[in-house]
């Protein structure tokens with residue numbers, strides 16, 4: 409495949425190098441990490457936290473130990489994820505002392521007979537304790553110091569769902585505050601929990617990392633990047649059409665890349681993207697998710713689904729006004745608010761002040777098209 413025939417827009421995956429738009433946070437977070445500061449990246453789902461952390465380290469030519477704590481079910485699994493992340497690109501001899509110190513974790517080194525690839529796995533005792541987690545962190549610290557690596561703990565807030573979270577967090581904090589030479593990047597998509605962890609004086613992690621909020625990419629930076637992606641693959645796009653893409657996606661990074669992926673694919677080689685192709689691209693994007701949208705709607709009561717459809721058609725700003733209630737066929741504002749709050753609970757909507765926003769902009773577009 410030639411460079412010009414490869415779609416430059418990637419979605420639902422970590423992006424790096426030419427697929428990564430150099431958002432302004434890149435330099436800022438890079439500076440913090442290079443001076444040994446801990447950083448907490450906080451932002452909604454799919455806004456680019458993981459890609460940013462990895463790109464910061466790639467640019468600084470630093471190794472990264474990337475442990476993802478998403479829905480981690482036990483202390484043993486915390487240890488497993490930390491240690492396996494530390495050993496991810498380790499092959500053979502160099503890691504002997506590291507492995508010896510892990511004897512009680514029962515490490516196994518496997519070689520895939522087909523690909524020849526190697527992998528370490530560990531099986532910590534089921535009864536692992538917070539102290540065992542701290543022991544694992546000490547091993548990671550030594551490993552980071554030896555290889556000048558950065559520790560990246562992704563979906564960090566999920567540790568608070570483990571038993572006795574306060575004591576666990578206090579112990580982790582007590583340990584990592586001694587790590588003067590090893591920067592840690594924490595990331596998490598539960599904004600409330602993450603903010604509470606790092607900015608509430610009652611929490612052990614209070615002020616232990618610089619908090620960086622990750623939302624949309626700065627509009628003009630993103631536009632320049634999008635135009636360049638089209639141009640380096642022999643196509644083009646006008647700013648006005650990018651504005652129309654943004655109108656649909658609310659500039660959300662993953663949704664924007666998804667729509668642009670299909671728009672780029674629909675645009676002929678050497679041509680400029682145009683409105684009919686955007687209409688097609690949007691239809692493809694919606695069709696790809698339609699089954700899921702239907703299922704989501706089926707899970708709602710009649711009143712909830714009517715309120716949701718009205719929010720898609722009229723916008724989520726004035727959901728207690730007479731026109732909203734009339735369109736939704738709901739008698740009073742209290743019922744409408746209750747119905748919409750259920751959609752917030754189900755993560756279909758997000759509430760910003762008095763405004764309801766769709767988590768998935770394509771769900772909104774699909775609802776708008778319903779009769």
Ligand SMILES: Nc1ncnc2c1ncn2[C@@H]1O[C@H](COP(=O)(O)OP(=O)(O)OP(=O)(O)O)[C@@H](O)[C@H]1O
Nearest residue numbers: 418419420421429453454455456457458459662665
């Ligand atoms: N800097 C960027 N340049 C271009 N696209 C980006 C960038 N950051 C994020 N994206 C888009 O967002 C998608 C998700 O990125 P990423 O997985 O890094 O986000 P996240 O916030 O870690 O997501 P999650 O909530 O699933 O952990 C990417 O596939 C890409 O489409």
Ligand SMILES: [Mg+2]
Nearest residue numbers: 457458459562
């Ligand atoms: Mg992520």
